Amino acid sequence: MPFDSDTSDAINRYINIHMADEEWHHNFFNFISDADLATRLAQEFLSARTLYKLLEGLRPDDWLLTAQVRVQVLMYASIYEATLHHLLFDRFATDARVIELLVQKTYKRFSIPAESTAAINKLLNHADKQLIAMYETTITRDETKIRFDEKAQCAADIGLINPALCAELVSIYSARNAIHLHAEIKKGQVYELELSRMAYRRMQIFRDQVTSRLGTLSETA
Secondary structure, X not given: OOOOHHHHHXXXXXXXXXXXXXXXXXXXXXXXXXXXXXXXXXXXXXXXHHHHHHHHOOOOOHHHHHHHHHHHHHHHHHHHHHHHHHHHHHHOOOOHHHHHHOEEEEEEEOOOOHHHHHHHHHHOOEOOEOOOOEEEEEEEOOHHHOOHHHHHHHHHHHOOOOHHHHHHHHHHXXXXXXXXXXXXXXXXXXXXXXXXXXXXXXXXXHHHHHHXXXXXXXXXX
């Protein structure tokens, strides 16, 4: 059952009084060349702020405070990840450091004559284990399978973000990965309000560093 109009109006006034409007949030991501992604990021940012203010108004503690922090961490981590992913594999797709992210060493099996196999097994017998002939090669990784910490470090190497911010974003994303009850219990994850505040407060710093690097790139183009 929805709130009555007076209650709804009061809540909206509380939420919006210290928040920028929707246009501001869209302009925040004007450095994203993919229009659909820019819109989605703006919506996610605005949603994160709205939910934070809504729960803040309830003065949460204990389990509800944990829920408030978890929601914030999840949403901001997603924003950081999607933004870095777009910049690396769109704007910097031809950079050697990004290309290197997509290359992974692996081993592939090949066949050799049976008599050679027998001779090799006799010479290199190890605890009665079967030896397999393989050679080292490389494969192209699926970009969606690359870990966030690898992307963040690559972004730092390129100069999109500085090392200090890189470490903070990795810590935020690490907390995000613990938002599975079994993982959370196993890791002993404790969600502090300051973590969600850090995730929010780093957004402007993140944008400033990224746009500064992109600006430098435009000037030298």
